[in-house]
Amino acid sequence: MKRSPLAPEKFPDIPSISGVRLACAATGVKYKDRLDLLLAVVEPNAVAAGVFTCSKTAGAPVEWSQAVLGKHQGRALIVNAGNSNAFTGKVGMSHTQAMANAVSKALDCNDHDVFVASTGVIGEPLPCDRITESVPRLFSDLGTATWQEAASAIVTTDTFNKGAYREVDLGGKTVKMAGIAKGSGMIAPDMATMLAFIFTDAKIEQKLLQSLLFDGSNKTFNCITVDSDTSTSDTLLAFATGDSGVVIDENNNGVLGGFKACFDDLLEDLALQIVRDGEGASKLITIDVSGAENAQAARTIGLSIANSPLVKTAIAGEDANWGRIVMAVGKSGEMADRDRLKISIGGVLITDRGQRVEDYDEAEVANHLKGQEISIEVELGLSEGKARVWGCDLTHEYISINADYRS
Amino acid sequence: MKRSPLAPEKFPDIPSISGVRLACAATGVKYKDRLDLLLAVVEPNAVAAGVFTCSKTAGAPVEWSQAVLGKHQGRALIVNAGNSNAFTGKVGMSHTQAMANAVSKALDCNDHDVFVASTGVIGEPLPCDRITESVPRLFSDLGTATWQEAASAIVTTDTFNKGAYREVDLGGKTVKMAGIAKGSGMIAPDMATMLAFIFTDAKIEQKLLQSLLFDGSNKTFNCITVDSDTSTSDTLLAFATGDSGVVIDENNNGVLGGFKACFDDLLEDLALQIVRDGEGASKLITIDVSGAENAQAARTIGLSIANSPLVKTAIAGEDANWGRIVMAVGKSGEMADRDRLKISIGGVLITDRGQRVEDYDEAEVANHLKGQEISIEVELGLSEGKARVWGCDLTHEYISINADYRS
Numbered sequence: 001m002k003r004s005p006l007a008p009e010k011f012p013d014i015p016s017i018s019g020v021r022l023a024c025a026a027t028g029v030k031y032k033d034r035l036d037l038l039l040a041v042v043e044p045n046a047v048a049a050g051v052f053t054c055s056k057t058a059g060a061p062v063e064w065s066q067a068v069l070g071k072h073q074g075r076a077l078i079v080n081a082g083n084s085n086a087f088t089g090k091v092g093m094s095h096t097q098a099m100a101n102a103v104s105k106a107l108d109c110n111d112h113d114v115f116v117a118s119t120g121v122i123g124e125p126l127p128c129d130r131i132t133e134s135v136p137r138l139f140s141d142l143g144t145a146t147w148q149e150a151a152s153a154i155v156t157t158d159t160f161n162k163g164a165y166r167e168v169d170l171g172g173k174t175v176k177m178a179g180i181a182k183g184s185g186m187i188a189p190d191m192a193t194m195l196a197f198i199f200t201d202a203k204i205e206q207k208l209l210q211s212l213l214f215d216g217s218n219k220t221f222n223c224i225t226v227d228s229d230t231s232t233s234d235t236l237l238a239f240a241t242g243d244s245g246v247v248i249d250e251n252n253n254g255v256l257g258g259f260k261a262c263f264d265d266l267l268e269d270l271a272l273q274i275v276r277d278g279e280g281a282s283k284l285i286t287i288d289v290s291g292a293e294n295a296q297a298a299r300t301i302g303l304s305i306a307n308s309p310l311v312k313t314a315i316a317g318e319d320a321n322w323g324r325i326v327m328a329v330g331k332s333g334e335m336a337d338r339d340r341l342k343i344s345i346g347g348v349l350i351t352d353r354g355q356r357v358e359d360y361d362e363a364e365v366a367n368h369l370k371g372q373e374i375s376i377e378v379e380l381g382l383s384e385g386k387a388r389v390w391g392c393d394l395t396h397e398y399i400s401i402n403a404d405y406r407s
Numbered sequence: 408m409k410r411s412p413l414a415p416e417k418f419p420d421i422p423s424i425s426g427v428r429l430a431c432a433a434t435g436v437k438y439k440d441r442l443d444l445l446l447a448v449v450e451p452n453a454v455a456a457g458v459f460t461c462s463k464t465a466g467a468p469v470e471w472s473q474a475v476l477g478k479h480q481g482r483a484l485i486v487n488a489g490n491s492n493a494f495t496g497k498v499g500m501s502h503t504q505a506m507a508n509a510v511s512k513a514l515d516c517n518d519h520d521v522f523v524a525s526t527g528v529i530g531e532p533l534p535c536d537r538i539t540e541s542v543p544r545l546f547s548d549l550g551t552a553t554w555q556e557a558a559s560a561i562v563t564t565d566t567f568n569k570g571a572y573r574e575v576d577l578g579g580k581t582v583k584m585a586g587i588a589k590g591s592g593m594i595a596p597d598m599a600t601m602l603a604f605i606f607t608d609a610k611i612e613q614k615l616l617q618s619l620l621f622d623g624s625n626k627t628f629n630c631i632t633v634d635s636d637t638s639t640s641d642t643l644l645a646f647a648t649g650d651s652g653v654v655i656d657e658n659n660n661g662v663l664g665g666f667k668a669c670f671d672d673l674l675e676d677l678a679l680q681i682v683r684d685g686e687g688a689s690k691l692i693t694i695d696v697s698g699a700e701n702a703q704a705a706r707t708i709g710l711s712i713a714n715s716p717l718v719k720t721a722i723a724g725e726d727a728n729w730g731r732i733v734m735a736v737g738k739s740g741e742m743a744d745r746d747r748l749k750i751s752i753g754g755v756l757i758t759d760r761g762q763r764v765e766d767y768d769e770a771e772v773a774n775h776l777k778g779q780e781i782s783i784e785v786e787l788g789l790s791e792g793k794a795r796v797w798g799c800d801l802t803h804e805y806i807s808i809n810a811d812y813r814s
Contacts, residue, residue, distance in 0.1 A: 057737030057745045087733045087745060089762030122730025123763050186717060186734065227716045228635075229731075230738035309634045309716070309801075310592065310809055317810030323529025324636075326494045330464030331637035338464045338494060355496030356530050394716075399803050402717055403724030 001401075006276035006284050006372060006392075007160040014147040014165040014178045019043040019241025020199045022145040023138040024153040027130040030082025030120060035153035037131060038145075039138040040077040040197065041107065046241040048074025048115065049210035051217050053234035059086025060093040061116040062235060064100065068112045070206060074239060075113040076103050077197060080131055081154050081182070082120040086232040095128040102135035117195050117235045119182065120156050151180040154195055157401065158184045158277050164269040168262040170255045173246045175202045177266050183274040185402065186231045196221065196236045196270050202259060203242035208249065212260055213238045220267040223299060223389040226278035227398070228307040275390045280397030283315055285374045285390065292385035297334040299387040301378065304332035306391030316393035318369040320362065322350050329378060340381030347375065408808075413683035413691050413779060413799070414567040421554040421572040421585045426450040426648025427606045429552040430545040431560040434537040437489025437527060442560035444538060445552075446545040447484040447604065448514065453648040455481025455522065456617035458624050460641030466493025467500040468523040469642060471507065475519045477613060481646060482520040483510050484604060487538055488561050488589070489527040493639040502535040509542035524642045526589060526602050527563050558587040561602055564808065565591045565684050571676040575669040577662045580653045582609045584673050590681040592633060592809065603628065603643045603677050609666060610649035615656065619670055620645045627674040630706060630796040633685035634805070635714040682797045687804030690722055692781045692797065699792035704741040706794035708785065711739035713798030723800035725776040727769065729757050736785060747788030754782065 020042055024035040042048075050069045052062050061084075078099050085092050100114040107113075118126065145153075151161035162181040167174050181196035198213075217236055240248075248259045276284055287305050292298035305311055308328040314321035325343050329336050339354035346368025350360050368374065374393075427449050431442040449455075457476045459469050468491075485506050492499050507521040514520075525533065552560075558568035569588040574581050588603035611619075624643055655666045683691055694712050699705035712718055715735040721728035732750050736743050746761035753775025757767050775781070781800075 053737075054740075055734070055737035056739070056741070056743040057733045057748070087730060087758070087762060089746070089760060091762070122733055123758070125763075229715050229717045229734060232734050232737055308636050309805070310636045313806055313809035316806065319810070323494060326464045326529055327462070327636060327639050330460075330462035330639055332463070333461075334463070336463040339496070341464070351494070351530070353496060355494060355498070355532075394806065396803050396806050398716070399720055399723065399801065399806060402720035403726070403802075 001157070001159050004159045004277045005282055008273065011148045011151065011161055011163055012165050014163055015176065017176050017178050017199045017241065018201045018243035019046060020239065021143040022150045023141040024145045024149050025134045025138055027080070027134050029080060029127055029130050035149060036081045037134055037138070038079040038150050038153040039103065039142070041142060042075060042239045043241050043243070044073065044075065046074060046239050047204065047206040047209055048237060048239045049206060049213040050235065050237040051214055053231055055230055055232045057087060057232050059084050059118060059232050060088065060096040061085055061118045062233060063093065064096045065115045065117065065235060068115065070210065072110060072112040074115060075109045076107055077115040077117070077237060078103050079117045079154050079195065081156055083118060083124055083126045084120045084122050084233045085118040085126040087123045088125055091125065095126045098128050098132055102132040106135060106139045115237055119154065119195050119233050122232060147178055147180060154180065154182045156182065157279065158182050160277055162270060162273040162277070164266050166262045166266045168258050170246050170258050173244055175200060175244050175246045175259060177263060179266050179270050181270040181274060184277045185226060185279040186229045195233070198238040198266065200240045201242065201244035202240050202246050202248050203244065204240045204248040209238055209240050212263055216264045216267045219264065220271040223387065224271045224275045225303055225306050225389070225391045226275060272390060275392050278392035279401045280395040281392035282395055283372055283374050283393045285315055285376060285392060287376045287378065287389050287391070289378045289380070290386040291380040291382055293335045293383050294385040295387055298385040299389060300334050301329055301332045302387050302389035304328045305376065305378070306389050309394055312391070312394035315369065315374055316395045320345055320365045320369060325376065325378065335382055336380055337382060342379040342381065344377040345375070408564070408566050411566045411684045412689055415680065418555045418558065418568055418570055419572050421570055422583065424583050424585050424606045424648065425608045425650035426453060427646065428550040429557045430548040431552045431556050432541040432545055434487070434541050436487060436534055436537050442556060443488045444541055444545070445486045445557050445560040446510065446549070448549060449482060449646045450648050450650070451480065451482065453481060453646050454611065454613040454616055455644060455646045456613060456620040457642065457644040458621055460638055462637055462639045464494060464639050466491050466525060466639045467495065467503040468492055468525045469640060470500065471503045472522045472524065472642060475522065477617065479517060479519040481522060482516045483514055484522040484524070484644060485510050486524040486561050486602065488563055490525060490531055490533045491527045491529050491640045492525040492533040494530045495532055498532065502533045505535050505539055509539040513542060513546045522644055524602050524640070526561065526640050529639060554585055554587060561587065561589045563589065564686065565589050567684055569677060569680040569684070571673050573669045573673045575665050577653050577665050580651055582607060582651050582653045582666060584670060586673050586677050588677040588681060591684045592686040602640070605645040605673065607647045608649065608651035609647050609653050609655050610651065611647045611655040616645055616647050619667055623671045623674045626671065627678040630794065631678050631682045632710055632713045632796070632798045633682060679797060682799050685799035686808045687802040688799035689802055690779055690781050690800045692722060692783065692799060694783045694785065694796050694798070696785045696787070697793040698787035698789055700742045700790050701792040702794055705792040706796060707741050708736055708739045709794050709796035711735045712783065712785070713796050716801055719798070719801035722776065722781055723802045727752055727772045727776060732783065732785065742789055743787055744789060749786040749788065751784040752782070
């Protein structure tokens with residue numbers, strides 16, 4: 001699989017995060033000769049937050065992690081790639097518990113202190129022994145894996161490894177945040193996305209971290225789409241070890257605001273890396289919707305545009321077929337008034353007062369569409385609701401990838 | 408454009424319908440040397456019913472026809488292809504009225520007695536004069552056009568002309584019904600579909616015909632999808648001239664039931680012809696959902712499967728990737744219980760009790776997927792709600808068609 005043309009130049013430099021140790025292994029569950037198992041262990045005083053897919057057919061690892069979140073201590077995370085252990089019946093849950101148990105035995109904690117995530121094909125029984133047998137080796141190697149290795153151990157159809165790092169000075173001390181993610185197809189997160197894991201050395205209460213993660217993911221992971229298909233395995237987890245000594249709480253709004261801005265920025269970076277690796281994507285599309293009835297309506301309209309096969313193919317063909325954007329606004333079900341609708345592509349206003357702007361600069365729009373980063377702005381002219389969403393184009397490559405992924 | 412592999416062998420034989428006269432012309436609005444304008448005139452005592460797109464950015468002809476429906480006498484219908492006169496500002500409505508007026512002058516009736524429909528590119532000003540100048544010729548030719556010519560005058564990206572005919576004996580007399588339709592892309596009707604027009608010689612009150620059309624289209628046109636994109640021009644109209652002398656009313660349930668069954672069958676035939684001409688389609692997919700919370704939930708789940716790019720590409724690749732069907736059920740937002748879900752492809756039960764049926768006949772499923780007509784059954788096991796929806800696969804041809812339709 002060739003690297004996405006939208007990929008960042010290289011994996012970022014990410015330092016270690018105090019209180020977090022990583023290890024990876026190659027189990028051969030599906031792939032040959034590549035890392036496919038990740039273990040992350042955090043210090044006993046760390047806290048964990050998470051958001052998960054809203055799918056009604058979520059996989060066993062999602063059910064497990066959702067159940068333990070907030071009720072037990074987040075001590076470790078184990079992730080395998082190549083088999084999502086989703087729709088695998090009752091045995092699926094026992095395999096998930098076996099993965100947690102292999103970790104908890106070595107760490108001398110409770111099964112429920114261990115988060116589990118799995119990604120890959122749906123409905124195949126998980127060859128669980130290969131994973132549990134690899135756990136002792138993971139513990140003997142603990143602390144040796146780099147972030148790039150960790151990122152590479154969780155990918156499936158991805159064409160590049162996804163990681164991001166931010167640091168922020170708060171009250172004279174530095175807080176570090178590192179994150180990794182995977183995802184390329186079946187991307188239309190509904191609460192979270194495929195898999196993303198974030199680690200920080202900030203000191204923060206679980207409830208506050210959970211609230212920041214929920215809020216941040218709503219503006220980032222929940223605003224991206226590759227193909228409108230929502231995964232059964234979407235999991236986003238954040239761990240905070242506290243080792244920086246920087247306390248984030250609601251009594252210090254300056255510090256909290258600084259942390260939140262940095263945290264949201266990291267989430268957006270990871271979410272956009274997933275869109276940039278959208279199956280077959282050749283263009284990243286940013287859609288800004290404003291003037292909608294409310295923020296939720298703006299997001300729905302943005303996603304209606306971003307998910308429209310006709311808009312996506314028009315962008316792939318570098319065709320300024322803005323009539324398809326009008327169509328996608330109209331079908332969204334949200335309030336719209338044709339005669340107030342303003343549509344711009346690449347900053348050029350194309351429609352106003354319910355019709356085409358007669359003398360708009362077609363050459364400039366055509367030139368913008370030849371680029372890799374496409375900007376669409378839609379102003380509804382109704383109220384103050386706004387949202388930004390991101391998607392990608394729909395190309396022959398998407399068909400080629402998905403007409404024979406499983407076979 | 409080569410004829411869809413799913414097209415019927417030939418256009419059906421359709422006799423004339425008493426009280427209906429047709430004429431066609433070539434105006435050159437967009438296409439060269441082909442019919443692109445249709446006039447249908449019905450007798451003064453005829454009634455008309457209609458359903459239209461729910462798009463918030465519907466075109467001027469939709470607004471016009473919606474406004475006159477039921478309030479005025481339906482005397483005539485004028486349809487042009489190649490330009491949808493949608494998103495064309497205030498001038499769009501004046502062009503629509505000009506089309507109606509050209510017809511009403513010749514017919515000596517009110518503008519509001521004339522239905523208007525337009526299909527084609529969105530947002531280009533309609534060269535209305537070419538149409539209105541052709542109207543006198545349409546009237547001098549009235550009664551000369553065949554149903555096949557009428558069907559050919561309303562197509563755009565269609566690869567075959569769509570028509571259907573039914574007749575039913577009721578109380579010793581014969582009622583005839585003829586219909587034509589167009590549509591291939593931007594098909595996810597929300598109340599109706601691209602364009603479809605039905606003519607019958609039954610005698611029926613407008614309100615009852617409207618109710619039958621609403622009910623029938625909900626089970627047919629509103630249950631098809633090609634690409635999840637809802638058009639700005641969807642219009643479905645039915646005209647009843649009464650010339651057969653057969654009275655359809657609620658006092659005679661036997662006759663009403665016979666008429667309704669035949670009418671629904673005609674609607675389904677036309678709706679399926681549109682899916683069979685889905686852009687790039689190589690397979691027709693029929694999805695039967697049962698055991699859902701209610702009928703609406705069943706339809707939502709069916710459309711979630713039919714619209715999933717991952718399900719559609721799997722079918723294109725003849726890959727029994729049933730995990731993607733599980734995913735599409737899960738993302739629909741409707742009630743589902745993973746452990747009760749039963750999925751069959753080609754009549755072979757593949758999943759039961761939340762997991763794969765161990766010994767299901769993979770060869771039989773693979774063989775079924777090689778065919779042109781694919782059957783998927785989903786049993787939710789929750790309640791009695793059921794629905795049937797139809798879609799098509801997603802192929803390279805869809806991308807090729809839509810990456811440069813406008814340019």
